Structures are given as C-alpha cells and as structure tokens.
Amino acid sequence: MSSTEKKVLLAAPRGYCAGVDRAVETVEKALENYGAPVYVRKEIVHNRFVVDSLRERGAIFVEEADEVPEGAHLVFSAHGISPAVRDQAKSLNLQTLDATCPLVTKVHNEAKRFDRDGYHILLVGHEGHEEVEGTSGEAPEVTHLVDGLEGVDQLPDYLADEKLVWLSQTTLSVDETMQIVVKLKERFPHLQDPPSDDICYATQNRQVAVKAIAPESDLFLVVGSQNSSNSKRMVEVALQYGAKASYLVDFATQIEESWLDGVETIGLSSGASVPEILVRDVLEFLAERGFTAVDEVTTASEKITFALPRELRPARTVKQAL
Numbered sequence: 001m002s003s004t005e006k007k008v009l010l011a012a013p014r015g016y017c018a019g020v021d022r023a024v025e026t027v028e029k030a031l032e033n034y035g036a037p038v039y040v041r042k043e044i045v046h047n048r049f050v051v052d053s054l055r056e057r058g059a060i061f062v063e064e065a066d067e068v069p070e071g072a073h074l075v076f077s078a079h080g081i082s083p084a085v086r087d088q089a090k091s092l093n094l095q096t097l098d099a100t101c102p103l104v105t106k107v108h109n110e111a112k113r114f115d116r117d118g119y120h121i122l123l124v125g126h127e128g129h130e131e132v133e134g135t136s137g138e139a140p141e142v143t144h145l146v147d148g149l150e151g152v153d154q155l156p157d158y159l160a161d162e163k164l165v166w167l168s169q170t171t172l173s174v175d176e177t178m179q180i181v182v183k184l185k186e187r188f189p190h191l192q193d194p195p196s197d198d199i200c201y202a203t204q205n206r207q208v209a210v211k212a213i214a215p216e217s218d219l220f221l222v223v224g225s226q227n228s229s230n231s232k233r234m235v236e237v238a239l240q241y242g243a244k245a246s247y248l249v250d251f252a253t254q255i256e257e258s259w260l261d262g263v264e265t266i267g268l269s270s271g272a273s274v275p276e277i278l279v280r281d282v283l284e285f286l287a288e289r290g291f292t293a294v295d296e297v298t299t300a301s302e303k304i305t306f307a308l309p310r311e312l313r314p315a316r317t318v319k320q321a322l
C-alpha cells in the first residue's frame, strides 16, 4: 500500500444515541397516531436536517407552550424541561409527550434529591443551553451554574459547613469537566461528587473514538449542527488530541475544497443528534476527491435503547386464560 494513500478513518460509535433515537421516533409516532400538526417545544434534537425533515412531515416547532392551540399535542425535546414548563403546558390543557432523554431525567432526579437534602448544587454546563435551563429549574434557589473554568471564580464563597455537590450537563467535554471539578475542589475542598456520571455514555464514547483517531488525522470532520453541544465538543477534542485541523459541518456541501489541500488522512465522526445518511453523504463527497479507502475504528459497541413515552407504546395484548 502506498504511504500516500488518501484515506478516511471513520469513528465508531458515532451518530444517533439511544435518547435521540427515542426523541425523533416520538415525533414520528405522534404524527402517525394523531396526524399533523404535532407541536414540538424547541428543537427536538439540535440537528438542522432532523428538524427540517420533521417540519416537512407536519411538526410545528415553537419556542414556548403558550404558542400552541388549546388541546393540541406538544412534544418536549430530548434536552428536558423545567417543572415550570410542564406546569404551563398543563394549565393550557395541552396533551404532552415527554421526549426528555432518560439520562437527563436522571440528572433532574439527582438535583431534586440534593435540594431536598439541603445541598447547594454547582451545575457544570453551558449558559443558555436548554438542558441546563431544565435541570436548574428543578432547584432554582440552590443551583449555581459553572460555565467553563472561569465560572469557578464567579461563584460566591460557600462555608465549609454548607453542603455542596456538583452535577453536570450530559454533553460536555469529559476532560474539560474534570479540570473544572479539580478547580472547584481547590476552592471548596468539601465539594461532593455526583452519585454517578452525568456526562452520558454516548457523549463519552464519541469522545473516546475521536481521541483514538485524531492523532493520525490531517483533518478531522465532525458532522453536526452549530447548536449541538456534544458535536462541538468533538471538534475541540479532535484538536486537543492532535488533529491538524477540525471542522463541524451540517452537510457535505459545507466542506471547503481548500480544507483537503495536502491532506492524506481524514478523521470522520458525527454527533449524537446526527442521522447516518449525512455521514454517508460526506463519505461520497470525499470518495469523489480520491478518499476511497475507509477504515472504521471502533472503540466501543453500544446496545442501549430506551422505550418510547408510555402514551406511544403499543397496547399490550392480554392473553386470555384458557
């Protein structure tokens, strides 16, 4: 084999996680069962192609529940909602379907429990992200956002006898979060760890796969949207682990020809909200430019699936006793 062969190293796992699969199917099934339109609060997942495709099939995306006609069906997005949003939808008599990822709900439950037990919660996450808004809303009085390393300096002084725990958004950089926690513990040595990882399995697995490929990559492409936290983190991780350049693209058509100048090895992956068809389009685009060899690099296998919201599960057939 020539040492100058152009090739693609394709990361696995990549693309849809179990929570996204469930959220997208929730909207699809709702359209099928109830007919269009079905309303969705915020983007069901942070992916342009997914949102546009569902819109074409009759989903109407709104910012808030008060934009939805009384009695209509409203789906809550994968990123979760605060109790205030749930209450508002109820008061408006909407028929709600909750597509919040169960791994986000797990963090909500931790926040509720620590609030009940008298803790202050330091929530590591990105300001303005819907997931952080939802989780903070579970315990607004005691939750303090820590956005990046600088966020640590902005916190008030907590006394040593005040109970303190950190939780996080599910889609952060694992390495950056650990750096933030180290800094938090320097300031607050009595800070407690969460009972289990809040950064979800899918976010972690996608970052591990990027780390395996990045050192060999002249260019690392991540398919994903600009507002997708987990996809953006993958670009950062690729650069930190040695990729010479890295870009986030929604579509193959956004790849600039100049990015390929002098490039032999391209790393390729996709965020947790990205359908595989978009990766296939990128592979086709690259093959047309001589990158025909594709090696898949697998660092984990994912088997996890989540059941649909109860309202959309097929009715159970009860066996008649003989």
Ligand code: 0CJ
Pocket: 019, 020, 044, 045, 046, 047, 078, 079, 080, 101, 104, 131, 170, 171, 227, 228, 229, 230, 231, 271, 272, 273
């Ligand atoms: O927060 C989540 C439940 C992740 C959903 C999947 O990814 P995406 O791109 O919709 O959202 P993030 O911006 O949180 O990565």
Ligand code: F3S
Pocket: 017, 018, 019, 020, 078, 101, 102, 103, 104, 170, 171, 200, 201, 202, 203, 230, 272
């Ligand atoms: Fe859930 Fe993680 Fe996906 S929190 S929606 S499994 S990125």
